[in-house]
Amino acid sequence: MPSDYSVSxxxxxxxxxxxxxxxxxxxxxxxxxxxxxxAIAQALYAxxxxxxxxxxxxxxxxxNPPAWTDKKFxxxxxxxxxxESHDLMLTLGNRSNxxxxxxxxxxxGMQIDQYGNTNLIGIKGEKGKMKVRGPGSIGTSSIAxxxxxxxxxxxxxxxxxxxxxxxxxxxxxxxxxxGGPKWCLTPLGIFDxxxxxxxxxxxxxxxxxxxxxVEKTGFSIDLPQNPPVTPLPTKEELEILQKIDPEGELKxxxxxxxx
Amino acid sequence: MPKVVGLEEAIxxxxxxxxxxxxxxxxxxxxxxxxxELIRQKKKNLNVISLPNPLPLDMLIREGLVKSAKxxxxxxxxxxxxxxxxxxxxxxxxxxxxxxxxxxxxIVQGLRAGAxxxxxxxxxxxxxxxxxxFMQAKMxxxxxxxxxxxxxxxxxxxxxFIHAQIADQKGNVQVFDPQIDLLLAQAxxxxxxxxxxxxxxxxxxxxxxxxxxxxxxxxxxxAAPCSCFPHYDCDWDKLKEYLxx
Numbered sequence: 001m002p003s004d005y006s007v008s009x010x011x012x013x014x015x016x017x018x019x020x021x022x023x024x025x026x027x028x029x030x031x032x033x034x035x036x037x038x039a040i041a042q043a044l045y046a047x048x049x050x051x052x053x054x055x056x057x058x059x060x061x062x063x064n065p066p067a068w069t070d071k072k073f074x075x076x077x078x079x080x081x082x083x084e085s086h087d088l089m090l091t092l093g094n095r096s097n098x099x100x101x102x103x104x105x106x107x108x109g110m111q112i113d114q115y116g117n118t119n120l121i122g123i124k125g126e127k128g129k130m131k132v133r134g135p136g137s138i139g140t141s142s143i144a145x146x147x148x149x150x151x152x153x154x155x156x157x158x159x160x161x162x163x164x165x166x167x168x169x170x171x172x173x174x175x176x177x178x179g180g181p182k183w184c185l186t187p188l189g190i191f192d193x194x195x196x197x198x199x200x201x202x203x204x205x206x207x208x209x210x211x212x213x214v215e216k217t218g219f220s221i222d223l224p225q226n227p228p229v230t231p232l233p234t235k236e237e238l239e240i241l242q243k244i245d246p247e248g249e250l251k252x253x254x255x256x257x258x259x
Numbered sequence: 260m261p262k263v264v265g266l267e268e269a270i271x272x273x274x275x276x277x278x279x280x281x282x283x284x285x286x287x288x289x290x291x292x293x294x295x296e297l298i299r300q301k302k303k304n305l306n307v308i309s310l311p312n313p314l315p316l317d318m319l320i321r322e323g324l325v326k327s328a329k330x331x332x333x334x335x336x337x338x339x340x341x342x343x344x345x346x347x348x349x350x351x352x353x354x355x356x357x358x359x360x361x362x363x364x365x366i367v368q369g370l371r372a373g374a375x376x377x378x379x380x381x382x383x384x385x386x387x388x389x390x391x392x393f394m395q396a397k398m399x400x401x402x403x404x405x406x407x408x409x410x411x412x413x414x415x416x417x418x419x420f421i422h423a424q425i426a427d428q429k430g431n432v433q434v435f436d437p438q439i440d441l442l443l444a445q446a447x448x449x450x451x452x453x454x455x456x457x458x459x460x461x462x463x464x465x466x467x468x469x470x471x472x473x474x475x476x477x478x479x480x481x482a483a484p485c486s487c488f489p490h491y492d493c494d495w496d497k498l499k500e501y502l503x504x
Contacts, residue, residue, distance in 0.1 A: 130352055133343065133351045135333060135344075136331050136332035136334070138362075139364050141362045141385060142364040142385060168389040170388060177387075178387055
């Protein structure tokens with residue numbers, strides 16, 4: 001892969017192109033990629049898009065200072081339009097409420113399975129114990145069930161992470177009869193879900209081989225014969241990224257150790 | 260009217276075995292001075308509801324004071340890394356504490372039921388995830404329709420501990436950035452509030468009025484090393500020292 005962009009920047013650009021003016025985008029606590037995607041979309045593709053950072057609605061297009069630097073909950077109050085109280089989320093978020101809390105959401109996972117179930121709870125141990133305790137799911141289970149577009153992502157594409165069946169279900173996949181994530185984004189490619197609800201390669205990142213995807217995935221993945229190559233970030237997108245992320249935090253994400 | 264007292268007197272009213280919950284959200288407005296006093300007075304067998312609010316629960320577990328925990332998430336979102344709440348993690352992996360894993364909105368719905376004094380509240384959209392297996396939750400038939408709906412039991416904590424920015428002499432409190440604090444105060448049997456400052460002049464736009472509050476304590480810096488906007492930000496060095504990262 002060329003060195004002038006990172007996997008997380010590529011992910012942000014791909015999601016940005018899939019967002020629209022009608023979208024209200026929300027994130028969890030640790031989803032810089034989603035925030036960058038929303039900021040790129042606001043700048044280039046969807047000026048009317050509404051960014052809700054956690055429980056806040058951000059005011060206008062916010063390119064600088066970067067939105068996710070050190071002061072996550074206490075930074076730049078003049079850019080915050082409204083702080084929502086946590087308990088309002090269901091009131092606003094239920095599908096019969098015209099306000100909606102958000103319709104786009106992003107979720108990671110310690111494990112992701114073939115139907116797009118994600119696990120933030122933990123890894124099973126012996127005798128009902130938990131071998132590895134995960135951070136927990138916060139409210140991702142209920143938010144994901146309320147949104148129209150849920151993107152799941154992982155910075156590590158390995159057999160350990162991409163498993164046939166997750167040990168615990170945090171956000172539900174396509175095998176539970178209530179929909180499921182739209183795409184899964186990884187360092188190797190973009191995946192969607194086939195009519196049977198199973199993960200399918202949508203596009204392959206430059207420099208990645210089908211063999212590598214097969215070798216690093218813990219289940220049989222639906223692979224088209226000649227998958228398209230993921231379109232690279234455009235010059236305009238890279239310019240916006242430079243503005244919203246002058247410190248290169250997105251690039252640094254690729255190097256961080258994940259839960 | 261709430262009694263304006265010192266921290267020691269306020270916390271001495273907490274009995275061992277109480278069910279407690281902390282206000283604030285993540286690393287903002289965690290009532291750490293209250294946690295330190297609970298530890299100093301060695302309150303035992305506490306049942307903690309975390310909203311999410313990682314530091315209070317982790318500190319109490321570290322001191323061996325927690326019997327059970329109900330939570331949706333316990334992680335520290337530091338500027339340059341993410342750390343899973345360490346003592347909580349260990350306590351669960353080794354089976355030291357009882358625990359209930361829930362979706363945050365199930366806690367919200369339980370608190371709503373608690374505030375309204377009703378025994379349960381619907382909490383839809385949760386039945387397909389594995390939270391449903393961990394949680395105290397049941398499916399019931401909607402008595403007005405045909406669908407099944409998930410319900411969660413009422414939550415009425417014995418104590419809500421909240422740190423806020425300002426109060427007036429009468430005990431009216433203003434939380435500048437409430438997340439779940441106000442609902443928590445409505446649901447809890449007793450509310451103890453620490454504030455950065457008790458003002459001379461009356462507050463006309465209090466969002467946590469005096470009649471909710473049992474004890475009010477003046478405690479500048481009461482959330483440190485967590486943040487209390489706009490008074491101070493997180494002390495990241497202290498937090499990292501605690502987390503040993």
